[in-house]
Amino acid sequence: MNQQVIDQWAPELRRTLVGALAADGSITDAAWRAAFAAAPRHLFVPRFYQNTSEGSAQIDVSAGDQWLRTVYSDTHLVTKDDVTSSSTAPSLMATMLEALDLSGDETVLEVGTGIGYNAALLSERLGDTQVVSIGIDPQSVDDARRHLATAGYHPLLIDYGExxxxxxxxxxxxxxxxxxxxxxxxxxxxxxxxxxxxxDHGIVSRGWIDAAHSKSLSKPTPLTPGQWTTVTVPLRAQDEVIPKGRILGLAVTLSDTEWTSPNDTGATIDIDLAGSKLNLPATSGKLTAPTKPQPIDVDITTPTHRPDLHDQKN
Structure with a gap:
């Protein structure tokens, strides 16, 4: 089953599942109906395991219709062959989520990320910046983070502290x-x-990009509407001590009203978050000047010189 077929059939299968859950009383709240209709369960269950007469059998995208229809059925699915991870039946998930009695402006801490599907539903209901999810198995958390990013949810990106x-x-x-x-x-x-x-939050640094000068400040190189383009946005250098346990968030806006007076053009942008990367030069621990800071083990890029913005080659 190719991606085009999945993208075509998954929304209809979700609507059918939501209709069944509403009919049997598992979902009574319209907001949760919308969340279940939007969250793509198949992204969080790329494979599951079923018992057969010959033992445990893996069912994945190669099984085509059987895999996709089972994912969008009211079925509890085992997602690891050692039975240490699973996706709870949607009817039970709906009952538990409705029991939270959310109004829509709460911040939720989920203890036990699992495959990430529950975090996706909460993100649909509240917005992903209102959801923090923690788990104890690094591999499972990494898988869930990747699936959430693919689905467009980033519930761990922002954490505000007084x-x-x-x-x-x-x-x-x-x-x-x-x-x-x-x-x-x-x-x-x-x-x-x-x-x-x-x-409850603070801006560590900021950067800008002019869509009309996406590659150069001296030569107009506008972005092409409807075409994906890779751009790099440099952030202002800033020394900042980040308290232990704090999570940094990245906000992307169409204008900076604190520093500019933009005119509303009605323009919009789409950002591929799963394909985006933030590089931060960072050090950890106590430093004694003039000892050279040792970078922590993170993916970073550091400019070797300050570019001359008046140089026509830049």
Whole structure:
């Protein structure tokens, strides 16, 4: 069964499953009906195992119609041959999710990521930034993260924490003087006070890309509508101490209203999150200057020089 056939039949099979769950009373909330109709269970169950007279048999996409129809049936599916992972029957999942009695503005912590399908349903219901899911098996968590990314859900990208963060400076009435004064400079300067505000999030860095100058700031190279293009957005260099356990989030917007005054053109963009990558130069532990920081084991890229934006070759 090729991807085109799956994309064609999966939505109809989801609608049929949701209709059956609604008919037997498993789903009574319209918001959960919409979530089950949207979340692609087949992405989280690329294979499952069934008992046969000859033992356990693996059923995957190569089984075609049998695999896809079973995935979108009200069936509990074992997803590992050692029976340590499974996908709960949708009717039971719907009953448990409706029991949460969500209004839509909550943040949910899911303990036990499993295959990721439940996190996908919660993300459809609440928005993926409102869902945090944790698991104990690294391989299962990695698989779930990959399936969630393929489906367009990223519930682990953002985690906000209360902290005092820099919000600006204020001039005080005190001044300090350094050196000799002259007729035009008294060598005295007002001191400033650092201001902080307790917030639930803070911006570490930011970057921009001009869609009309996607490759150069000196030569117009606009993005082509309807065509996928790979672009690189450099972030401003910033020294920041990230507390242990904090998760960094990446927000992508069409304009930066804090620094610019954009005109609404009605333009939209699609971003392939599963094919995107964020590279951060980082160090960990205590550093004693002038010791050279040792990078932690992450995928990073570091520019070797600052480009001349006035150079026509850039």
């Amino acid at each position: 902290a005092d963060r820099f919000s600006g400076i204020r001039r005080t009435d005190d001044s300090t003087c350094e050196g000799e004064s002259t007729s035009y400079d008294d060598a005295c300067y007002y001191t400033v006070e650092k201001l902080t505000t307790e917030t």
